[in-house]
Amino acid sequence: MYLLDGHGAPVPFGAVGELYIGGAGVARGYLNRPELTAERFIASRFVAGDRLYKTGDLARYLPDGNLEFLGRNDEQVKIRGFRIEPGEIAARLAEHALVREAVVVAREDRRGDKHLVGYVVCAAEAASNGPDGGALAGALRAHVSAHLPDYMVPSAFVRIAALPLTPNGKLDRQALPAPEDEAYARRSYEPPQGEIETALAKLWAELLGLERVGRHDHFFELGGHSLLAVQLLSRAVDLGLKFSVADLFQAPVLKELASKVHLEPQPSSSGVICVSRAIGSQPPLFFVPTGFGDCSYVLSLVQEMDAGCPVYALTWPPFSEVQFPTFKEMASQLNLAIREIQPRGPYRLAGYSSGGILAYAIAQRLLDQDETVSFLALIDVVLSSHPSSVSPTQMVQEVFLESLKVDDERFELLERLSGRSSISKFLEKAQKIGVIPLDRNLHNDILTYERAIQFQRALDSYQVPSLPIEAYQFYANEPLRHRARSRKNSADPEACSPLRGWDRVLSAKAIHAVPIPGDHITMMNVPANRQVLARCLLTALGQSATGAE
Template identity: 70%
Template sequence: ASTDPLKNEGSVLRFVWGSISHFARHGCVVVMNATTVLDASSFSKALERQKVTSLFLTTALFNHYTSSIAPTLSQLKYLLCGGERNDPSAFLRLQREEGPVRLIHCYGPTETTTFAATYTVGPMQEKALNVPIGRPIANTRLYLLDAHGAPVPFAVGELYVGGAGVARGYLNRPELTAERFIASPFVAGDRLYRTGDLARYLPDGNLEFLGRNDEQVKIRGFRIEPGEIAARLVEHEWVRDAVVVAREDRTGEMRLVAYVVCAQQEADEAGAPEKAGAGDKEAGALASALRGHLGARLPDYMVPSAFVRLDGLPLTPNGKLDRKALPAPQDDAYARNAYAAPQGEVETALAAIWAELLGLERVGRHDHFFELGGHSLLAVRLLSGASNLGLQFSASDLFRTPILKELASKLNLRPQPSNPGVIPIRATGSQPPLFFLPTGMGDCSYAVKLASEMDIDCPVYAVPWPDFNEFCFPTLEEMASQAIGVMKEIQPSGPYRLAAYSSGGIFAYAIARHLLRLGEAVSFMAFIDVALPASGSTMSLNQIANELVLESLES
């Protein structure tokens, strides 16, 4: 089984690798949807019911589930994890459960085609500070080199990867390809990938990962260049200078924090707060404005959780940025509305959980979980904490209603059916509505931004994918039929207008085909960042969907 989100070629290849290895052993590949993976109890039951014997978890999920479902994980034959810097205490928790049979720590950048090194974890000391990444897998070569490209067998060096798995380069980025992919000086005809990771050899010959040698950071599986975010920040009229760093919050969670020096005149005219520590309303206005600016230009995972205004960036005596002097963000550095105290037992209980998870002093009833720094992995812990208090809701509920008071109001209603209908983005307009099909994850937040930029007078609705049963996926035709049913409740007859993002494209296409078979007209279809598999021309519609629908395995 694999819970790796299929968001890039590396995760797809990990899934393919897992599939091949299971079939080679006469096994069966189990695919689980996001709702199951994000709920500890459901995930544990699914593993037991499906009799899963081998499982790959990303590091973040591994760290969480070794606390909540360690007994279940200990029953596996093979448990693999990797993707970020490890937490030795998570491995120790599993070892106390006397399982699984083999616990394997994996290492491998996307550019080297899934894993490059593995380490079978044996008995560990209670005070272990790290878990090795091990030795290279078959047909792979690892080198530790210094700044001059010379081997450093007894010191810290940069890790280079060679062998059959090294990619050819980056598509349409020749300069970056030339920087990161070099000819091997050790094996004729071989190419090396420069990882930017620092490592050293241990006495037993295994490698130990020590961190990065540049400013690139990795948060929740995404590799991020903070400098790229800072460059976008200074494009805003309020910002004169900026720096973005990754730092732990009060809960130990690694987050992006932006420090900005405002262009005084423009910021004062716009009503931006004078500096860090300003009132909640003013500071929240700055954070909201800059968050919106970045959100329109960068992926969500590159938008900082907090924005701190400074009079000037702190410098060392040598004139370089003094990162150690950057202050920790206070509550007012997060995008939030004017504080209003939670009302009622449900809102109060949810606010307390949010504050604990997000490392905040207080959370108001108008606050937005994701704008405060929440993400899908924190959602796992939120669901668990709420369940302990008797509050039952799904990850989908949180994504659809991330504002505290709105989520709390849902908990007083009957459980929603598996097909929740449409989500109104813009409810009014004189023209026929536009139906927006998001990715399989169902996150429709970007549809709000898209609708605000569209110069058309029509209602806009988001149509979520039907929830999947973890043991039986519906066919694409069945999903299209369900979607059309809820669309017809809003627009009984055509012509219909559809727009789709990413894997939603194949869903929109299936809906259009089904509408045409019903004798309905489709007058407009828009596709945003939609790509078919390389062999799409030889695949059936259902085969294409089977690949693209796996985007719903976000974690």
């Protein structure tokens, strides 16, 4: 028996790993399933000539040497880009003195956002005279937060008399109740005071799906996270409420945040989100959204940085339902938004994934206007040398597929459909076969993916020019393993090069390649990797500032 991590190395004592079995009793493989056999039956790195069976079971060693089963790897969920083992969180909950049994599941709220909910059966001594719902949620949240990263902390904790079971004795997930307001770590209610508190409370309630929000409530304890923080900032700008993401993280209680908010008589039209207001001698740093219009990655990354300068996250400019802007038009509109904040250079830009190519297009526009671009960060941005054989629609559909943790049968069914139907039909099929919850409204998902398809089309038609500029390429030092066939077969050779293909338009000397641990996803999602990226970004910013001087 071996407990191994995602890289096939033994996990430390007490840590969660996947169970592998070796020895003479291991079978040869699955009958007539060569691909599945290759995936599950692997050569042992511990005993020459032996093979290991990858069970998919999650476990950890207890102090007495026994293995504790923590659930299945195929129960793994993905929330806001993080792959999470609910069994590991449930095991931590069960360690609390108030808890006898616990289970953690991912649920969607009425807005379609997925979040973690913990269900607990209280210990006998706490069941009758224990804390009420809000106090219990607060105690359990504090306990889990002390042992696990923020993205693994459930947003709600529901007390139930017993875990509902199916006739087969398995957990009946459908019978688990939706969390009510008391399932959140709420403070004693006091109504909001004044215009700003009232406006913020209304926004919080809408975004968090709550009936009411009081002035002592805490945004993140109510289920807030970085994606919702981006939406909050965007909605607040429209109302003329001016504050930064840093303000929200530093003052997450409603009344404290309200004291940092400024009312603007004329709301900004730029759509730029202020992530940090840090004041220093250095010019601002502007981050560009990804090819899915997502700039939430900026919040987590900047939290790990002490940039010493203002940091802003750009949002996609508005587009009509009839015609999406070209890459140059997008760059021009974002250029105007940047110059509304910083009228003169030097300018500093950064972009992750295909958003980095948009950052390059913005740099092109600024240089055309005789401005200086002193810093350009490309965060694992591949510049392909040949047009993709996969259509933008199929590419976006396969990105959706790669984000799923589903069985082979449903994956293959959707994979056969990818590229042959519209995104709306594709998502409707995914919902019909149970990949997406049946009660979820698909409107926002369809709109997001349609925009991503249009962005990809605009990107495909953009001719990347050679510019008199230097760039930092922060490249992931591990390959991204694709599950979809076409993405496996059409991998860019540039994706294996530290320069990621940019030496075709820039001289190799003008590209500073910096390795970051992880693959394209985990370099940003895994906190330890993201901390390395943040430190490297800070170093590069310092070097560019010294060079400019």
